Amino acid sequence: MSEFQSVCSINDLIPDAGVNALVNGKEVAIFYIDGKVYAISNYDPVAKINALSRGITGSIGDALVVAAPLYKEHYNLVTGECIENETLSVPVYEAKIENELVFVKV
Amino acid sequence: MSKQKIVVIGNGMVGHNFIEKLVASKGYADFEVHTFCEEPRVAYDRVYLSSYFSGKTAEDLSLVKPGFYEENGVKIYMNDKAVNIDLKAKTVTSDAGVTIAYDKLVMATGSYPFVPPIKGNDRAGCLVYRTIEDLEMIQAEADKGKIGVVVGGGLLGLEAAKALRDLGLETHVVEFAPRLMPVQLDDGGAALLKRKIENLGVRVHCSKATTIISDGDTCQNKMVFADGETLETDIVLFSAGIRPRDDLAEKVGLTLGPRGGILIDDQCHTSDADVFAIGECALHDGITYGLVAPGYAMAQAVVDQLNGKSAEFKGSDMSTKLKLMGVDVGSIGDPHGNDEDALSYVYENGPEEIYKKIVVTPDGKKLLGAVLVGDAEDFSNLLQIMLNDMDLPEHPDALILPNRGGGGEDLFGPDALPDSAQLCSCYDVSKGDIINAVESGCCTMADIKATTEAGTGCGGCIQLVNNVLNSELEKRGVEVNTDLCEHFAHTRQELYHICQVEEIKDFSTLISKHGKGHGCDICKQTSGNIFSSLWNAYALDQTQIPLQDTNDSYLGNMQKDGTYSVIPRVPGGEITPEKLIVLGEVAQKYKLYTKVNGGQRIVLFGAQINDLPAIWKTLVEAGFESGQAYAKALRTVKSCVGSTWCRFGLDDSVTMAIELENRYKGLRSPHKMKMGVSGCTRECAEAQAKDIGLISTENGWNLYVCGNGGMKPRHADLFASDLTQEEVFKYVDRLLMFYIKTADRLQRTATWLENLEGGLAYLQDVVINDSLNIGEELETQLAALRATYACDWKRVVENPEYAKRFRSFVNVDSAAEQLFVEERGQLRPATEDEKLKGIAVQVKELV
Ligand code: SRM
Ligand SMILES: Cc1cc2nc3c(=O)[nH]c(=O)nc-3n(C[C@H](O)[C@H](O)[C@H](O)COP(=O)(O)OP(=O)(O)OC[C@H]3O[C@@H](n4cnc5c(N)ncnc54)[C@H](O)[C@@H]3O)c2cc1C
Ligand code: SF4
Ligand code: FES
Numbered sequence: 001m002s003e004f005q006s007v008c009s010i011n012d013l014i015p016d017a018g019v020n021a022l023v024n025g026k027e028v029a030i031f032y033i034d035g036k037v038y039a040i041s042n043y044d045p046v047a048k049i050n051a052l053s054r055g056i057t058g059s060i061g062d063a064l065v066v067a068a069p070l071y072k073e074h075y076n077l078v079t080g081e082c083i084e085n086e087t088l089s090v091p092v093y094e095a096k097i098e099n100e101l102v103f104v105k106v
Numbered sequence: 107m108s109k110q111k112i113v114v115i116g117n118g119m120v121g122h123n124f125i126e127k128l129v130a131s132k133g134y135a136d137f138e139v140h141t142f143c144e145e146p147r148v149a150y151d152r153v154y155l156s157s158y159f160s161g162k163t164a165e166d167l168s169l170v171k172p173g174f175y176e177e178n179g180v181k182i183y184m185n186d187k188a189v190n191i192d193l194k195a196k197t198v199t200s201d202a203g204v205t206i207a208y209d210k211l212v213m214a215t216g217s218y219p220f221v222p223p224i225k226g227n228d229r230a231g232c233l234v235y236r237t238i239e240d241l242e243m244i245q246a247e248a249d250k251g252k253i254g255v256v257v258g259g260g261l262l263g264l265e266a267a268k269a270l271r272d273l274g275l276e277t278h279v280v281e282f283a284p285r286l287m288p289v290q291l292d293d294g295g296a297a298l299l300k301r302k303i304e305n306l307g308v309r310v311h312c313s314k315a316t317t318i319i320s321d322g323d324t325c326q327n328k329m330v331f332a333d334g335e336t337l338e339t340d341i342v343l344f345s346a347g348i349r350p351r352d353d354l355a356e357k358v359g360l361t362l363g364p365r366g367g368i369l370i371d372d373q374c375h376t377s378d379a380d381v382f383a384i385g386e387c388a389l390h391d392g393i394t395y396g397l398v399a400p401g402y403a404m405a406q407a408v409v410d411q412l413n414g415k416s417a418e419f420k421g422s423d424m425s426t427k428l429k430l431m432g433v434d435v436g437s438i439g440d441p442h443g444n445d446e447d448a449l450s451y452v453y454e455n456g457p458e459e460i461y462k463k464i465v466v467t468p469d470g471k472k473l474l475g476a477v478l479v480g481d482a483e484d485f486s487n488l489l490q491i492m493l494n495d496m497d498l499p500e501h502p503d504a505l506i507l508p509n510r511g512g513g514g515e516d517l518f519g520p521d522a523l524p525d526s527a528q529l530c531s532c533y534d535v536s537k538g539d540i541i542n543a544v545e546s547g548c549c550t551m552a553d554i555k556a557t558t559e560a561g562t563g564c565g566g567c568i569q570l571v572n573n574v575l576n577s578e579l580e581k582r583g584v585e586v587n588t589d590l591c592e593h594f595a596h597t598r599q600e601l602y603h604i605c606q607v608e609e610i611k612d613f614s615t616l617i618s619k620h621g622k623g624h625g626c627d628i629c630k631q632t633s634g635n636i637f638s639s640l641w642n643a644y645a646l647d648q649t650q651i652p653l654q655d656t657n658d659s660y661l662g663n664m665q666k667d668g669t670y671s672v673i674p675r676v677p678g679g680e681i682t683p684e685k686l687i688v689l690g691e692v693a694q695k696y697k698l699y700t701k702v703n704g705g706q707r708i709v710l711f712g713a714q715i716n717d718l719p720a721i722w723k724t725l726v727e728a729g730f731e732s733g734q735a736y737a738k739a740l741r742t743v744k745s746c747v748g749s750t751w752c753r754f755g756l757d758d759s760v761t762m763a764i765e766l767e768n769r770y771k772g773l774r775s776p777h778k779m780k781m782g783v784s785g786c787t788r789e790c791a792e793a794q795a796k797d798i799g800l801i802s803t804e805n806g807w808n809l810y811v812c813g814n815g816g817m818k819p820r821h822a823d824l825f826a827s828d829l830t831q832e833e834v835f836k837y838v839d840r841l842l843m844f845y846i847k848t849a850d851r852l853q854r855t856a857t858w859l860e861n862l863e864g865g866l867a868y869l870q871d872v873v874i875n876d877s878l879n880i881g882e883e884l885e886t887q888l889a890a891l892r893a894t895y896a897c898d899w900k901r902v903v904e905n906p907e908y909a910k911r912f913r914s915f916v917n918v919d920s921a922a923e924q925l926f927v928e929e930r931g932q933l934r935p936a937t938e939d940e941k942l943k944g945i946a947v948q949v950k951e952l953v
């Protein structure tokens with residue numbers, strides 16, 4: 001079973017933007033929005049490259065999303081679902097902040 | 107069944123329009139078309155003839171798409187005049203000796219300019235204004251002379267006067283009647299028009315009859331008038347009316363009207379059942395029309411009949427709206443109130459130089475005519491009221507009185523019009539046609555133009571068509587939604603102004619005060635772009651990072667494999683060998699794919715995020731700056747070698763390009779901007795395909811604006827001629843700043859101009875004549891932005907905080923995995939297939 005691992009300090013994050021972390025050999029995109037962290041796989045299933053951490057965040061209706069940087073599909077940060085194409089989704093990971101440190105469970 | 111043979115005599119505007127319509131008609135497969143074209147070129151747009159002098163070429167004016175006749179099997183006899191018709195044998199014979207049999211003959215011979223029988227009217231410098239050849243002659247005479255006189259102050263005469271003035275001549279208009287445009291205007295309107303035109307430097311002489319033209323003392327010619335006065339001039343341009351070209355018809359015995367014109371009935375039949383006449387050569391119900399729309403309507407009537415439908419031409423409305431030397435003039439119906447009991451209302455505004463008059467029936471219920479000078483905005487509204495015989499409001503003067511915020515704006519909005527109302531007279535497009543187009547999916551004015559042709563002729567109907575379009579879209583719930591996105595109920599332009607006035611510099615303030623939700627990639631990018639345009643905000647500052655597209659945010663374009671491109675600025679395309687060597691060394695060290703790109707500079711592809719700062723450190727130290735190929739900003743200024751090396755170069759295009767590039771680099775704009783500078787008219791730098799283009803002339807620089815390559819190429823428009831470098835900078839400063847302030851998101855200058863109400867003339871007015879009185883402010887704002895320019899990459903190289911952004915991972919210091927394949931001695935991204943087959947190599951062992 002996977003465990004929460006500490007990845008970085010919240011000072012390494014940028015509000016409303018993403019960073020990329022290497023956890024257990026996987027690329028994980030971590031977003032920092034309104035004081036909370038969200039983690040999804042960094043792999044963009046359409047462009048077939050690791051890049052989601054470099055997308056712009058925002059909301060569509062009530063859903064928090066990130067726009068894939070190359071072709072601009074939107075992925076729900078909580079469920080991993082692709083808004084434009086319901087057959088697509090990306091893995092989501094649990095994430096939290098404790099004592100100013102960021103933890104993810106991959 | 108053999109095909110019906112149609113022969114068309116005359117390949118002018120109407121002759122060609124007829125063929126176009128026939129080709130597009132259902133039964134075209136059953137026809138074989140032949141046409142005689144007397145002129146050396148196929149049909150061109152006479153309506154826009156005068157734009158020839160402001161840079162349009164004969165090709166630009168052509169109405170015939172290259173290959174159109176060949177592709178549709180139309181046989182055209184160029185440079186060949188029809189000289190005889192045998193009505194019995196049904197054949198036409200030409201000057202070159204071609205004889206063709208016809209089943210139906212269409213005469214579309216147009217008209218010729220009337221030259222009054224004044225002694226000396228054939229002297230050198232005495233010219234007319236109808237064909238491109240005429241224009242060439244006018245140009246040649248203008249090059250030699252200083253003064254030009256137009257004889258005739260009608261619609262065409264005033265247009266000719268503008269052309270002479272644009273050619274730099276001292277210009278006069280001599281009119282026989284006591285006022286200008288005697289047919290279309292009343293005394294009040296004409297007096298105001300005269301005042302306005304004189305303010306533009308054209309001298310107007312009314313009530314003057316020319317008696318003789320003779321040798322001049324200071325110029326090539328001297329005009330002597332009945333009142334004994336004289337006027338020295340080099341050019342005398344006759345624009346005293348037109349006469350139908352009915353000589354061939356007369357010769358073969360077709361019936362003419364008492365004062366000329368080939369007589370036609372409502373079916374456009376001449377006195378011979380197999381011969382039609384259409385356009386300016388035809389006389390219908392006592393009228394020969396000097397406008398193109400009635401000709402097009404006649405063409406349609408004939409095409410319909412050939413397709414077996416009944417059709418008739420029932421006369422046309424001769425209302426006109428035009429811009430004469432920048433003065434709006436409109437004339438509708440009967441502006442003179444020839445019906446004795448007709449009532450009129452006049453509104454005259456001295457300070458703003460506006461004159462409006464409407465003529466109504468004695469009971470005040472219906473509109474008979476109108477005159478508008480100085481402000482023709484009400485034109486389409488009034489015209490529709492008259493054409494559709496709509497009832498007037500209780501106080502008809504409300505139609506022309508200024509509406510100073512008192513509500514009731516749309517006395518007659520687009521909804522009040524019946525579906526049959528003709529909106530575009532040039533292409534006979536009705537409101538119903540527009541509705542159908544909207545039904546079939548048209549959402550923008552551009553769609554409407556492409557589908558219905560409305561608005562693509564004289565352009566006079568665009569405003570009205572646009573109103574109908576918007577109103578129809580609204581009805582369908584396609585709110586003409588100009589909201590940027592679900593988070594902001596504003597346009598980019600509005601947001602720009604909000605941020606400017608409230609001095610907003612970050613997104614959280616903006617969205618909390620003026621938007622809702624968290625924002626999205628659209629509004630965030632737009633806001634980031636606006637903050638940069640207003641305050642030169644830096645993409646890598648904490649508050650700006652979340653607003654940037656990945657390209658802006660990593661100061662390079664992300665490639666398909668997630669790596670980035672490196673494109674340093676090479677101003678004007680000039681680069682030293684030393685710098686080339688540095689580029690080569692960097693490419694070698696970081697294994698970057700190297701290519702000369704389409705913007706006259708060198709691009710290195712395949713850089714990984716974590717290498718970017720080191721790559722740029724080397725480049726910045728060697729004197730390179732960011733080329734900002736990732737930004738909505740100035741990209742490249744392309745130049746040719748110019749006068750320094752080229753035997754034809756008139757000025758130093760390279761220096762000019764470098765100065766332009768350095769002046770505007772870093773300026774953030776709604777979309778990318780490109781410029782070009784050519785040393786002469788051969789145009790090796792393709793300046794006319796750029797947002798801003800300069801071409802050197804004998805007397806300075808010609809400035810072209812709002813051109814575009816890319817998906818929808820658009821030739822730039824000539825904006826101003828013979829400028830000094832200082833003038834160039836001043837105009838470009840103003841224009842770019844105005845663009846930045848008013849354009850929509852991701853709208854390049856070409857589409858911006860096409861959507862700008864008033865178009866090029868308006869833009870010239872704002873920039874050159876400073877009509878909005880904002881010129882200085884625009885220049886100051888641009889200067890402030892220039893003063894705070896800093897190279898994006900230099901800032902990263904100098905500040906470790908910014909460089910931190912370029913780590914591949916927040917938690918470890920290694921590079922991300924990246925797979926390449928070698929091709930032609932360089933690396934390129936591996937394809938999915940290659941990755942699976944294991945052909946790809948993991949590289950980036952730095953040398
Ligand atoms: C590298 C280059 C092609 C090349 O190998 O030659 C190129 C590459 C790209 N062009 Fe281009 N364009 C390049 C010159 C041009 C030119 C030629 C020119 O500038 O004279 C044009 C046509 C001229 C014009 O723009 O008017 C051109 C018209 C476009 C367009 C269509 C623009 C339009 O308004 O229709 C796009 C799409 C866009 O911007 O939305 C585009 C977009 C792109 C993008 C940014 C597409 C993307 O998002 O990945 C490409 C990535 C650039 C990169 O990685 O840095 N590129 N592109 C050229 C870089 C020039 C430079 O140094 O800045
Ligand atoms: C400067 C200018 C500005 C204008 N502005 C406007 C405007 O703003 N709005 C508007 O509605 N109208 C305007 N017009 C008028 C418009 O151009 C004409 O109404 C239109 O061109 C008429 O078309 P047409 O085909 O009847 O005649 P034309 O376009 O004159 O074509 C007739 C053609 O037939 C050829 N021809 C004649 N006899 C023969 C023969 N025997 N054999 C072979 N060929 C022959 C002629 O050489 C000519 O090419 C303007 C005209 C000019 C000159
Ligand atoms: S545009 Fe003219 S000056 Fe420039 S290279 Fe071409 S021919 Fe020479
Ligand atoms: S009326 Fe001339 S283009 Fe529509």
